Amino acid sequence: MKKLEKSLLDKNIPKEHIDIFLQWLNSLTDNEKQRILPEHLASKHPNLQEKARFLIYQAVHSKILKTNYEIYCPDCKELVNTVHSALNIPEKLICSKYHTFVPEDNLEDIIVSFAFIQNN
Numbered sequence: 001m002k003k004l005e006k007s008l009l010d011k012n013i014p015k016e017h018i019d020i021f022l023q024w025l026n027s028l029t030d031n032e033k034q035r036i037l038p039e040h041l042a043s044k045h046p047n048l049q050e051k052a053r054f055l056i057y058q059a060v061h062s063k064i065l066k067t068n069y070e071i072y073c074p075d076c077k078e079l080v081n082t083v084h085s086a087l088n089i090p091e092k093l094i095c096s097k098y099h100t101f102v103p104e105d106n107l108e109d110i111i112v113s114f115a116f117i118q119n120n
């Protein structure tokens, strides 16, 4: 968290915004820590709306959060797989209802969320 705070100060984010962001991260329940969306931060703290995505990406750079690529079936919208790097998105997937699809051709069915890296 110290490293994240410093990197945000270096990026000229006001200290009060950094404090709100860090407090918000610390206030999340274990479940919420597994699926963080910038919209959650923005809706809780409307004054951070414009910065929410940037703040969260900085937390990824500081290795506090990781990126989740949630891959949903384009036919039935079932969550089929979650990977942590765009490079690991499979070429082809099949859901439990046997719909076969190519994730790259269905980018609107991939949702990017964030999760705490364990031991943080």
Ligand SMILES: [Zn+2]
Residues within 6 Å of the ligand: 073, 074, 075, 076, 077, 078, 095, 096, 097, 098, 099
């Ligand atoms: Zn399906």
